[in-house]
Structures are given as C-alpha cells and as structure tokens.
Amino acid sequence: MVYCAHDALYADPILERFTQETGIAVQTRHDTEATKSLGLVNRLIREKAARTCDVFWNNQVLGTTDLLAHDLLVPYRGSGWKRIPDRFKDPRGRWCGFAARLRVWIVNTDRLAATATAIEQGFAAADLSRMAIARPLFGTTLTHYCLLWHVDDGRTLKAMHADTRRRGLIEVAGNATVKNLVARGTCDLGWTDSDDFFVGIDDGRSVAMQPIRLPGGSTICLPNSVAIIKGTRQMTAAQRLVDFLLSSEIELALARSPSRQIPLGPTDQGQLPEDVRHLVGWASEGIELSGLTESRAACLAWLRAEYDR
Amino acid sequence: MSLPIECGLTLLRAVAVALVACPVTALLAAGISTASPRRSQLATLALVVPFLTPGFVVGYAYSNVTLSLARQPVLNELLYDLLLLLQVVPVGTLVLLFAPPPPLGPTADHCRRLAGRQRLDRFRTTRHLACLRNGELRNRLPAIGLMALLVFHEFEIASLFRVIAGGRVTPASWSNALFEATALQGLGERNPSNLWERGWLPLVCSPMLISPLLSLLWSARPAPDADISRQRPRPRRGVQWSIRGWLGLSLAAVTVVPLVSLIVDGWSTWPSFWEGQRSLHSLSVQSARSLAVAVVATLLASLVAIGLLQARRTRSLIVLALPGLLGSLSLGLLLTWAFLRFAGPGLQHTVIALCLGESLWLLPRAALLVGLLTVFPPRKQHHLSRLLYDSPSREQRAAGRRLLWTLTGKRVALLCGLLCWWGFLELTINELLAPAEWLSVAHRMYQQMHFGRNGALSAMTLLVILVPLGWITVLSVVGHHLPSVLPWGHSRRPLAFSSGRRDSGSLRHDPVAQEPPS
16 A cells, blocks of 8 residues: 555556556555645554555655654665665665655746746735745645745744735645646746646646745755555565665656656666756755754644634 | 634525525426426426536536636635535425425415404414414525535535635635644544534534424424425416526536536547556446445445334434534544544544445435435335236236336435435545545545646546446346335335425326325
C-alpha cells in the first residue's frame, strides 16, 4: 500500500511500470489537491496503532520530516539513496528526496510581461484581485509560507498576508486551479509549481514563468520524498519500490513526463528535455530545506488560527 | 472564517433556498398530481433525475464557469444557489406528492373564508395559526425542512467551487470547513471529544431542520379512502408551461449539461483509455469493490427498513434512521468518534465500519422508498396476480408475470437500484471509514477533480457513473423473474407509512390497484 501525495495523473503510470517490471502489485491512496500531503501525513500519524501503509511517496519533503518526530519511518540506505546528493536526504536513510519541482510565478502573457520587473509591479498593485495563490494551509504553498516565516519568525509574512488579503488576493484549493485561473485569463499572475505550469504550456495557453525568489535571492526547489513506514509487513517489496523510485530511470521518466520534474541524482543530461535543462540551473539555487521543522510548526499554528477566525 | 460562522452562513443559505423552492414545489406537485397518468409518470421522471445526478459531477461540469467567476463572489454564490435549488426542488415536490393530505383541505379552506375570520377567531381550533398549521403548511413545512437539510449538508459542489477572494470565502460551507479541520488538525485523533466541541453546531442544526418531517411521519395515520388529487382543478395553461419549463431547465442544467460535458471532454481520450488495459483493469476492480459495498449496505438498510415497517415499529425506525438524516459527514464523524471511543482505532478503517456507516446513511432513504414505492402490494392484489401467474394458460401466465413485475419486482428493483446508486456514489463516509484498498471509485474520481478538468478524468467519471446504471439494468432483468419466488406481498396490514395520498399517487396508474377488491 502506497500513500501518494504526488498527482495521481503522474504517479500512477510510474507505479504501474513498477508492477510491470517486478510483478509486485501496488495499491495507492491519493489525497485531494486541497489537503495535499497534510491529509496523508495526519492519516499516517492517526494510523500509528493500525498501520496499512507500506511506503509514503510525498510530493515534498516537509511533512515527511514530521513523521520522524512520530518515529514512523524505517531507515533504508539502498542503491537509490546512495545516488541522491546529501542535501536532499536523511543521513540515516529514513527518507530520501528525488525529482524536484520549483515554486514559480505563472504569468498570463496576454496581460502581463513575464519579466521580474513586471511581476514585481503586478504584485505591488493596489488591486490584487487578479493574482491567485493556493490556500497556504496545505501543500507546497505551505512550504513556501514556512520558508517566508523562517526569514524573521513570521513578522514579514504576517504583514504580507494581511496586506495581500486586503488588496483582494484570490485563494483557491490548489496550485492546479491557480494555473487554470491564470491560463484562462481570469487572473494575470499567481504562485504555482513548475509541474502545474507545464500543464498550461501543454494546453497551448499563453503563460510564462519566473522562479519565485526568497528575500535572500534563493529559489524554492521542492523534491518529492519517499519513506518506508515502520511496521510494514512488505519490507522487501517496499525497499524495491524505494530503490525503483530513486533510480535514474525514474528520475529521467519524471523529467520527461508532462510534469517535467528536475532530477537530483546523476542523470544523463543529454536525455533531459530542453524545458528541464532550463530548470536545473534555477534548482541549483534552491534554498536548504532542512531545519524548518520549528518554523513549520509555528507557521502552521498561526495559519490555523488565521483561517479559523 | 470560523466554523460557527460558516455554519451560520450555510444555514442561512439552506433556509433561503428552501423558501425560494417552496412555491415551485407546490406548483410542480399540483401539476403532477392532476396530470394524466402518462404525463405524470414522465414529469416524475424528469423531476427525479436531476436529484439523482451526483453533486460532484455537477460541480466538475461547472468548475470552469465558477473559475471565471472567482473575482465575482456574489455571482459565484448565486450560481451555486441556483444549482442547489434545481437539485432540491424534486425532493420537496415528492414530499408534497406523497405526504398524507392535511386535515384542512381546499373545501374546508373555502368554508373558513365564507365563515369570516372574526367569527372563527372565537374558537381555538379555527384561529388563523391553527388553520395554517392544519392546512397546506402542515406538508410544506416538512418539505421546506428536508430541502433545507439537503442544502445544509451539500459539500461536493461547494468543495469544487470554493474560492477565497480578499479573505472572503465563497461559497461558505460548514462541512468543507469541518472536513478541512479534520484533515488539517487530525480532529478527534488524540481526544475524541474534540469532534463534539467543533461539530456540535451542525449536529444541532440538522435535527432542527428535519424535525417537521419527523413530526409528520410520527403522527401520520393511514387514510385509505382519501384521494385529494382528484378534487383539484387542472392548473391553467400558463402554469402548465411554467412546470414544463422548470422541469426542462433543471434536467438540462443539472443532468444534461454535466453528462454532455463529460462525453465531449472525454471523447478524444476514449481510444487510449480502452487501450490502457492496466488502468482499465484497476478501475474495474475498484468499481467492483465499491459496488460490493453498496450492495451490502443496500441489503442491510432495506432489510432493516422493511422489517421495522412490517412490524409497524415506525418510531424505532425513526430513531435508527436519525443518524443517517444528520448527513454523511455528521454520521461519519459520529461513527469515527464511536470507534475511537469504544473500539479503538483498529476498527475505524475497516470494511465492517464502511458497510455499517453506509447502511445507516441509506436507512432513512430505504425507509422512505419502501413506503413511497409501495414495495409491498396489498395481499389480495398479490394473491390474485399469483393465481394468474400459476394458470395453465400461457397468455394468462404472461399477464400474471407482468402484474407481479408491476406490483413487486419493479418496485424492489427500483428500491435496490436507487439505494445502490446512492451507496456507490457516496464520498464522505468512504473518506472517513474506508480502508485504503476499499476506497470507493467515485471518491477517487472526486479527489482528482480538485486538480481541474481533463479528458481522461471525464472519460473515467462517465464510466464510473455507468457502473451502477448497469447494475440497475441487471436488477430490472432479474426483477422480471423475482416476483415468482418472493414471499412478499402477503402483508396483512398496510405499512407504517401508508397514506391515502400514496395510494392515489404511486399506485394510481397500476391496473390492479385501480380494480375494486373482489
């Protein structure tokens, strides 16, 4: 049983390929876009006494690292773990990152130039009702918020959040909806993930992107992560799946998939699509994601109070 | 926005939509009950189909429209309200059609007016309020309450439409807010009483809304000789056209547009979809599992409803059906709490918990359907049909079979088919109680709908909807042979929910029912 926070659209073919190659049947539980990854993380914590999940495929790192505190992850340092750079994995092998995405500005090019200056002006406009983000309670927008919180213990973030809401910012269920809003011209710009942006490109929409940069100038590079859940009765199968997901073939497959994920381990650069090679440079400027546990907890507590007022 | 505020706004919407729906239901009920048998059947079908169209399919179909309205929250809210109105009007109309006639009919009302208000005000039982309570309002209040309850619990469309613009949530929905709190904070995990602390308000609102209907059912007495429908004049031509217009609009907006959009969306992906043997196999397995759960829940709910109604233990039935009337989220959370409190987390995500939850959710629907569809024909009619069926003459046997099908088989098939349809497409109890491998296929589709529309998803959704429809077809075929083996129809007394209106409504067009007893 795999709990999978990665989009079913992209994850299912990979898991089906695993079954084809190994003969190991995989059952998957996905989460909705709205409660992305957080619902599954909470479910894993809730099921501590009666576990049904063997492998957790998260679409980001935060959340998976939360499970460490609950002692839910089994160390495994297989062939896949060894090929991933140290900054994207747990040294004890309890989780490992792979195939990353970027947080990006998505811009409707019919309405706004996709330049850093134009975006900055758009974001500073008095009326922000033509900008959309996913609700920051969940998913990669939550990670984005946590990184902003980490800068100065939330002072700037709180002010920005109140200010953008006052100016009419649109908040929707998920990043895919942000992409839809911008691609359809209802909004001019928004925050989304690079995989959602490429869906807009593939649909022939007039959209362009720029990486979102944090105050220090770093980009936000968000790897998928995979972990084996403690108490699994399918340890061998779980290890095979983890190695499979962390292999260069799968990173390459995800890079070539419509989601254009960025490989983290050594991969034949010549085989990467042009779109992804373009992203690799930005990904290398990505901020360090470790050490965010406290900021995440504080940010989440504030957000819960904010959205429950 | 806090949960109590969202709850208040949802309640406000529920009451407003139900009040707007009320005159429409009265108009439709009058039109249908006075139409010719053939037209009445067609109108009832056109009326019911929008209500049976799954909310998530409707929400999915209009998700792009609502995206365009993201910056106009008022229009977004109005679109949502309109869809809700179109979906709940059938329910209110059915309540008016099938409820026992009120003690004060049109004749009494006319006499009251002739007598004059001042003269009647001297008597407590003929004062204005008492007359209202015993007149049309007696049936309209339960209809309004039930419609408001359905609007209050709606979450599928709300979830797909939900946008926050400048800090303002549209459409407000307590069930979405509570569901998010459960997902976000793991509500009730460590302390089950947290569920009560957060969810008590909707739990209080639900019984309030359903209480007029419960009161009506509680106090209803069979009135076999009443047949009010024939005393009503046919509506004027303009009114008839309005009724046709409404039925056409609701059918088009709630059923035809969503289904056509699924077909159009998925058209280009059908060939590749059929070639993808693995995904098709996976979808088939998931569908079979979902159907199995729905069938088990249907059988449990039907048997309990039938057993209690035959034993005339209406009040026990109402008490047992109350959790299901509170809505799937409230019921799911109640069961979650009960499992955590009394059985530990081990039982929470099991097939047993899922079947139990679905059965309880289906029970009130099963009870209403058993009563409304007259699943048990009077003993005499069934006996005469059986005699005809056992005749040595081939023609008479065929006629007997047709009669038995009309009297019993068709109704059993309809009962089981409708319950399976609802059970198969249920989402919330699945989310809260299903073990991962038994998660319903409809729930999987619904999850993916939050990512936006695409051809493959539309094609799969269409296929998923066809599964219970296929099952209903099988039931219909089986139902043709069922009457000969079923021991039903030997009920010596009418069912607990029997009413004069029911006899003059659903059985009005049955050949045997209209024959005088010999």
